[in-house]
Amino acid sequence: MENAMARLLHVPCDEIEFTDANALPLFLRGAYHLKVLRIADTSFLLAEPKEKVNLTHMRMHRKKLMELTGMECAFQLATISAYARQKMLEEGIPYVLEGKELYLPFLGMVLNSRKREKAPPARISYLTQKMLLVVIYRGIADASVTEMAKILEVSKMSVTRCFDELEAFWPGMIEDNGKAGRRFQWSKTKRELWETVRPQLRNPVEKEFLLDCTPPWPLPKSGLTAISHFSMLADNSYETFAIAKQALKDLQPEKLPQVPHGEIPAAVIQVMGYNYLHEGDNVLVIDPLSAVLSLNQEEMGDPRIEGAVEEIMEEFVYDRT
Template sequence: GLNCAIFLRSTTHYINEKLIEDGIPFVLKDKQIYLPFIGCLLSNSGERDIAPVELLSFLTQKLILTAIYEKWEKVTVSTAAEKLGVSKTSASRCFDEIEYLNANIIDTKGKSRAITIPPDVKQLWKQIQHILRKPVIRRYVFPSDIHLEKKAGITALCEYSLLSDNDFPTYGVMKKELADTEIKKLKQIRRGEEIGCVVLELGYFIDYGQKSIQDPLSVALSLTDEEKQDERVMISINEMLEEYVW
């Protein structure tokens, strides 16, 4: 009974999304009317109601930054799902979050929702920066260098600029990779010990350019307030974004 109702509801929702995406007119009695030739979608069913979003998910943030790098134009839910290697349902939730937070990169007119990145990426960044979150879940500090593959944070910034790195490297590791690295089993530094390396546990990682280096926008979001107090760091961030993003 209940499971059947849920299945029918989700199936109907999927079919409706597919019809809208393909621009096929349809009428569901007392529910939805879709007329693409006049750009009209009316609904009383509440199936397109967007749930409130308190904090942007890591997947949605990854989608937004990927869209910026690749300069997406009229990219639909299906295409976005393919680009990120996720399900259409997951991509659709990302679109819902972006729409709810009013990031102004989704076009809801016409036959489907689609993401288009405006030409002035620098201005867009200023507009959406307040809804973005730090990619760093947790910061580990170890007394010796454990030599991980991905460079992140301040070390990644140094790769993108002329800034000199600390005496120790900063690495990035995804949450799902923690078990393989056995990081949680390692002892972190005690007070007074010299730092061997810093490891940032990241909520997402974007394959940007050199795949072993955190992407520029995420680097800017990952730096600590203490690091940003250094004028040289701020100059390097601006140089990095000017060269690689804007």
């Protein structure tokens, strides 16, 4: 398929194994052969029906596949009726008619000029943010998709999407070596990397629970409590803890006694968009840079907290020369 696509488009095309199939519902796994194509630095899912699928089901399946994988989805078809072709063109449903015709509207201007910069996504994903923090802590200067997937303990497809984001936000951070694959590369200091990416990094806190009790489970320190752990700053009169949003359904912190906003809580639980514990610490605590990113504007305006953040930067980011 990749050779046929390359001939039709006159641009390089690489076929990548889709490794996340087991995470999809059975009805999707049973209906399609799935793979990933990369054309002109854009990756998308290619779904080949195992048996004949009507247009109504294809509409629904494409929407579900895009929702679950975070990628655009096109159908690989051996034949297509005149009616189905017309409807797919009208509705913007991408398809590839093997060796003959293709309709991939989501590629847009990418194919007109490979040198044109891709528009970055609205905001960086949590996994890409976590990857950048890992790179800073470990001083990673060069890593392939496979190497980064092992470090993060995620699929290569997840890392491929992270590389797509890095390429869109910071052209030059990802080196494309053709058939050898893409690599993250950074030749400057950790401090320069932090200062480069900092404007796009997100506050990982999605929600807070102000409790009238202490949490009944062992949770990692977060927020100012974590900042205090990594610096000389005195903590608030209450402790702040983190909980990964994936754990909300099991632990249900919303059922714990809570205080109204404006009152001093006994403890605070912050719901985090990603889970990243500080490595090599005998205390359960989130990583220091995520703790810094979790601070709000009011907290960052406090000179005491500002000094504590500078301590953390000196310890974990700034190069000692």
